[in-house]
Amino acid sequence: MGTVAAQSPALLPAAGLMRDPGGTGRFGEFGGRFVPESLIPACAEVEEAFRQAWSDAGFRQDLDRLLAVYAGRPTALTPAWSLSAELGITLLLKREDLAHTGSHKINNVLGQALLARRMGRTRLIAETGAGQHGVATATAAALLGLGATVFMGEKDMARQELNVHRMRVLGAEVVPVTSGSRTLKDATSEAMRHWVTCVDEAYYCLGSVMGPHPYPWMVREFQRVIGTEARAQCATELPAAIPDYVVACVGGGSNAAGTFAGFADTTAQLIGVEAAGGAAIADGRVAVMHGHRSYAVQDEHGQILEAESIAAGLDYPGVGPEHAHLHDIGRARYVTVTDDEVLAAVRRLARAEGILPALESAHAVAWVIRAAEGGELPPRATVLLTLSGRGDKDTATLLEVAR
Amino acid sequence: MGTVAAQSPALLPAAGLMRDPGGTGRFGEFGGRFVPESLIPACAEVEEAFRQAWSDAGFRQDLDRLLAVYAGRPTALTPAWSLSAELGITLLLKREDLAHTGSHKINNVLGQALLARRMGRTRLIAETGAGQHGVATATAAALLGLGATVFMGEKDMARQELNVHRMRVLGAEVVPVTSGSRTLKDATSEAMRHWVTCVDEAYYCLGSVMGPHPYPWMVREFQRVIGTEARAQCATELPAAIPDYVVACVGGGSNAAGTFAGFADTTAQLIGVEAAGGAAIADGRVAVMHGHRSYAVQDEHGQILEAESIAAGLDYPGVGPEHAHLHDIGRARYVTVTDDEVLAAVRRLARAEGILPALESAHAVAWVIRAAEGGELPPRATVLLTLSGRGDKDTATLLEVAR
Amino acid sequence: MTATISGTALGPHLRRRRDAGRKLLAPYLTGGVRADWTDYLLAYAEAGADTIEVGLPFSEPVVDGPTVQEASHLALRRGANVRDILADLRRVRVGIPLTVMTYYHLVQREGAEVFCANLAGAGVRGLIVPDLPVDELGTLERAATAAGVDLVLVAAPSSTPARLREIGTRSRGFVYAVSVMAPTGVRDELADTAGVLAGQLKQATDLPVLLGFGIATPAHAVAGAHVADGVAVGSALMRAVLDGESPAQVGARVAAMRDALDRAYP
Amino acid sequence: MTATISGTALGPHLRRRRDAGRKLLAPYLTGGVRADWTDYLLAYAEAGADTIEVGLPFSEPVVDGPTVQEASHLALRRGANVRDILADLRRVRVGIPLTVMTYYHLVQREGAEVFCANLAGAGVRGLIVPDLPVDELGTLERAATAAGVDLVLVAAPSSTPARLREIGTRSRGFVYAVSVMAPTGVRDELADTAGVLAGQLKQATDLPVLLGFGIATPAHAVAGAHVADGVAVGSALMRAVLDGESPAQVGARVAAMRDALDRAYP
Numbered sequence A, B: 001m002g003t004v005a006a007q008s009p010a011l012l013p014a015a016g017l018m019r020d021p022g023g024t025g026r027f028g029e030f031g032g033r034f035v036p037e038s039l040i041p042a043c044a045e046v047e048e049a050f051r052q053a054w055s056d057a058g059f060r061q062d063l064d065r066l067l068a069v070y071a072g073r074p075t076a077l078t079p080a081w082s083l084s085a086e087l088g089i090t091l092l093l094k095r096e097d098l099a100h101t102g103s104h105k106i107n108n109v110l111g112q113a114l115l116a117r118r119m120g121r122t123r124l125i126a127e128t129g130a131g132q133h134g135v136a137t138a139t140a141a142a143l144l145g146l147g148a149t150v151f152m153g154e155k156d157m158a159r160q161e162l163n164v165h166r167m168r169v170l171g172a173e174v175v176p177v178t179s180g181s182r183t184l185k186d187a188t189s190e191a192m193r194h195w196v197t198c199v200d201e202a203y204y205c206l207g208s209v210m211g212p213h214p215y216p217w218m219v220r221e222f223q224r225v226i227g228t229e230a231r232a233q234c235a236t237e238l239p240a241a242i243p244d245y246v247v248a249c250v251g252g253g254s255n256a257a258g259t260f261a262g263f264a265d266t267t268a269q270l271i272g273v274e275a276a277g278g279a280a281i282a283d284g285r286v287a288v289m290h291g292h293r294s295y296a297v298q299d300e301h302g303q304i305l306e307a308e309s310i311a312a313g314l315d316y317p318g319v320g321p322e323h324a325h326l327h328d329i330g331r332a333r334y335v336t337v338t339d340d341e342v343l344a345a346v347r348r349l350a351r352a353e354g355i356l357p358a359l360e361s362a363h364a365v366a367w368v369i370r371a372a373e374g375g376e377l378p379p380r381a382t383v384l385l386t387l388s389g390r391g392d393k394d395t396a397t398l399l400e401v402a403r
Numbered sequence C, D: 001m002t003a004t005i006s007g008t009a010l011g012p013h014l015r016r017r018r019d020a021g022r023k024l025l026a027p028y029l030t031g032g033v034r035a036d037w038t039d040y041l042l043a044y045a046e047a048g049a050d051t052i053e054v055g056l057p058f059s060e061p062v063v064d065g066p067t068v069q070e071a072s073h074l075a076l077r078r079g080a081n082v083r084d085i086l087a088d089l090r091r092v093r094v095g096i097p098l099t100v101m102t103y104y105h106l107v108q109r110e111g112a113e114v115f116c117a118n119l120a121g122a123g124v125r126g127l128i129v130p131d132l133p134v135d136e137l138g139t140l141e142r143a144a145t146a147a148g149v150d151l152v153l154v155a156a157p158s159s160t161p162a163r164l165r166e167i168g169t170r171s172r173g174f175v176y177a178v179s180v181m182a183p184t185g186v187r188d189e190l191a192d193t194a195g196v197l198a199g200q201l202k203q204a205t206d207l208p209v210l211l212g213f214g215i216a217t218p219a220h221a222v223a224g225a226h227v228a229d230g231v232a233v234g235s236a237l238m239r240a241v242l243d244g245e246s247p248a249q250v251g252a253r254v255a256a257m258r259d260a261l262d263r264a265y266p
């Protein structure tokens, strides 16, 4: 994956980019539905229900109301006044950290939980790494009166004890996963295994733009609200209406996909920032895992590697299939930053703007700082950056690092 | 303070209630400016600057813009769908937990920080107990390029290690206070002592509706945005436009004051909920402390007692002077709930609505539950409750209690 | 790349035996789980297996329950990989056609043609890819055919009638009927779903139908073979392997099943 | 309630001495800080104090620096309270008028009239309330006058000229001039602000002006008395008390200051 396609005008803006991937769920050669036969009908049912719901004004209204009166949308667009001045650019922050539960994850789970209820399911299943998606799922389940079973690697449970307790207070059952590396990728596999046993009663609420069709598409659509709002807000904030750059961190890729979706048909350069320690696109090769075909980091024999990032939410060796496609056609660029750059970015944003970003989100900030200071961003460039979550959850990590 | 004046129609709605307390800063017999002579000119200067700023459309616009694009206002008004059904009432939650930094504290500090900058001050001083106001102050200081010195009791620093680190990452200096009980009241005294030494350069950014005039009034005005928004939102959500009850927790009393201010001139019953372990109005007597005359809990000799609540933000033996006045004239009622009721309320709200409230805010929830279940609230009563902050900060406490 | 196809073809072999009234038995072994892992294959064959499923371990075994997960994990920690496992296979002569079971990731990373050719080169005559549904077969179907490897498709209790027909039509060698909506693993008794599914499949195809997932004891095997043409046995055997039983000991377990089947269906 | 006013009135006493050319010395002691605390009062008087400030400890001493905070805290832990301290005072005869220093909370909780009457009943002739600015005197001014207690007002370096006039006019007994923008406490040298403030006050009032906050050594006392009519000394003495010095030892510190003053201003 070494080479990054230069942004060639011919490839942009592709009509129909980031739209319905059709019945096979394909984004170019990526995506698909690579699951055991047992799960095929369940996935098909989710797809069918989503297609119906998404074209049902009543469903959209219900979701929009929840997003507004419950989750706190629209989230603010904050000019990073000081950092912009320091960097000689105009940096706008899309504030998903202000959404209920502290990150963009809530947008997706509210959509999926409403869908689950519409499908008559009584319980949500979810995988979680750091616990953010698990907390969001537990939250949506409580809100809609559904059960919640969250799979979490034993190692992550020990590292994220407080999030485990948050989920339990919210009424969720948290199931320790003891297989493999006992982290997110194993929790994901275990959630899928569990889903097989209860497809009639439970709904698998996936946490990012991954998994079998329709999940990558559906989750992107539920996250599209980020990009749609940001697009309208940029039109007010920026003389040119459209920013020159649109930047987001990429774990599975849902906050980036939701953001990019609002700008795919513009001239904005789309930049996804991966953790250097888990860079599926920069360091990975084509992989079929967790239901889709995309990129993932793997060893010489094709075994999937564990990711190693200071940001638990980016500790995933794969990436959503649509990002693989956007990379392949050169519509988006994927870059990496190191843990050290990320820690510096957290401090810098905190001191300049009074905003403590999640370590995940700080990846996007770190790239903007490097690109502006390294001259890669032209002077006065306008940059929209999605701040996917707040840093409170990471304070203990920062404290440890500081010691 | 045993007797609680019944809501007598004659006393309500008093014209001019919750307005400008005049040059002496009096709310009935409460309030005032009981500070060392050294601080009198500084307080007068703050009053003068606030009066000018508050009638300056430019200042109001700057503040409104910060509240909107930075702090995430207006905050949502969330119907507590399930809990309402369980209790047979209509309960609406004003979601200050969604504001930047996780509570209503940001409303006040943004106002004061803008004022400090307008006054040419280069540094903010603040006291903090649990760290919420300290984090908010550090945030506003970072945003506006000011220094921040936060005084915090040594005991609280040990209990709230993560918030201490958050402040430091935001660039604030956190000063341990080793005198007295080494908690919030001592930190407040120490902040005032420090302010004396640097009035020309530093601005004292007080965290609640207390302290010498103009602070109780000014902080209430900066928090009035809660009530103003909620009033407009209730007009949309409620057929009767005005709720029957308006409920908020009371530590110093700023979120309650800001909320009440929006409804003082209506027929709504105003309820302030204190912690049983620090109930300045329910258990206190008249006191002059930290610059104002109000109520505070004290021993037989008049010495101020330490408060003891599971909610660090309510661990203050006093209360803002305007609340003492609202109590005396019977316009607002002040009630108490126990730690056990609070813990149950946290769990109940979390499971019913997917919202984990701050322990402080859960005091208000606990009273509504008790009043509805005990028949004190008439069936179908409409209740506006200010959820002053989010519970993430309290997860460790909950975990300890659960063990 | 073309490979020399050696040994007996899987499909005709199984069909012949089935048609002769024999109930089919397909024990499973994770490739590379121990240094002497191929000795277990010999023991299985000796004990009367009709084919052996050889698992190529993958780091994300979503279809597998705890026992096979543990075995895969152990094999990978031992350094097992596709190339070496196939090389080992090339060196043993078990006398019955082997079937590889693995995840699609390991197939696609080499490309379907190369992968199938490599299988064939190692004497493997069947391939089961449990996370590859019939809709996603892509080039693998043709590549397997070209390499002389039977691509065995998997049916599940949740499969619709239309899908069962499709699976029945496009599967080669046999059809793998997943007895229960669950990952692989030992269960107390055969799920009700097994009989229903096997019955539907028998309507939909003439291929041998082997029932897998949860067949742990001779009694299970007999019950399964009542509705299907035979059974696949995995976790129960792997548990024994992981617990340190020798090839002879695990072979004896296979032999017991063989025995029970032959006795029940003489 | 009316109390019998006993002993010398504070104002005339100080004014007489000042007018006779004597520099005034007002040492401080926290009431109830030790069981034998009144012995320190006797030692102070013996050493040449012109009045003694007796602190009534309050749990929230916002004007005080670390030493006096510690003393207040200690006294409270020992169970000190206003009633008992005044009862102790009633029992000693120090021969000079005493001045109480305390926070407004302790005054208002009993009501100004009762509080002042109680002071007078204990022979106290002056009252300093450092957190009660002139704007907030309310009923205390009249109550103090009625009880024959001089309500001593405090001026600060930050006071405006208008406020200094007001303070000068309404203060009784003397004016307490805070030498520096800081809490009470030992400092290396007298702040520049001290001279400016004392000079302004001397313009604004004919009352004796005593300089307090930061006067720790005989040299400080001499420097302070150069611009004012005398000095108040607190933390330096309380440090010695807290460190365990006897009444005689601390009295010797006061005597040294008295000596230095008398020598410098013969």
Ligand SMILES: Cc1ncc(COP(=O)(O)O)c(C=O)c1O
Pocket (backbone or CB within 6 Å): A103, A104, A130, A132, A133, A207, A208, A209, A249, A250, A251, A252, A253, A254, A255, A256, A312, A313, A314, A358, A360, A361, A388, A389, A390
């Ligand atoms: C704050 C935050 N940002 C980003 C991510 C990564 O997810 P995605 O790439 O799907 O947005 C996570 C995942 O936990 C997260 O918590």
Ligand SMILES: Cc1ncc(COP(=O)(O)O)c(C=O)c1O
Pocket (backbone or CB within 6 Å): B103, B104, B130, B132, B133, B207, B208, B209, B249, B250, B251, B252, B253, B254, B255, B256, B312, B313, B314, B358, B360, B361, B388, B389, B390
């Ligand atoms: C969430 C929250 N609510 C309430 C309070 C109490 O303050 P006040 O009574 O001024 O609103 C605090 C103080 O820290 C707080 O953090």
